[in-house]
Amino acid sequence: MPFELPQNLHPNCGPVAWLLGTWRGNGHGDYPTLEKFQYGQELIFTHDGRPFFHYMARAWITDADGGFVRDAAMEAGFLRCPEPGKVELLLSHNTGISEIWYGAADAGKLELHTAGVSFTETAKEVTAGSRMYGNVDGDLLYAYDMAAVGQELQPHLWARLQRA
């Protein structure tokens, strides 16, 4: 179904409007401390006309044929649009991590970097992140790099999702 810009979209959110809706697809994961893995994921961005989007995502580990193995990471938050092209992201993870991000959006591309990461006393140590979201031929491609468990900033996830 083609994406139609909502009539009540806040103008500050124009550069990220293409993200609105539900996306599903597959990704790959890696990190020096881990075995490579594959996953399925669903991302949902919604809005109510105010200058922010609500965001939630859930992932599940898959086998080589794409079959469900087990539930994996969940994250939820708010993508705020203080002015066109400028975003702030507040993100909470089921793994006990909470982050503040700043980013820039332009022509189907959104790039974000953490300004701060907090974690509970039982969570793994994550100290920084970098995310890139791009609209490529109508699909959502993203890459997530993290600095965690003593390793420097490097790829943990990349995925290609289709509009559901």
Ligand code: HEM
């Ligand atoms: C699509 C979402 C994600 C998937 C499918 C995923 C998958 C995995 C898997 C399979 C592992 C190995 C341990 C395990 O089996 O649980 C892992 C470890 C880890 N992930 Fe992720 N992850 C995701 C998102 C994230 C995010 C958003 C963060 C940071 C906020 C993160 C941080 C970590 C850390 C710190 C480890 C532990 C590394 C270690 O102890 O060596 N992951 N992840």
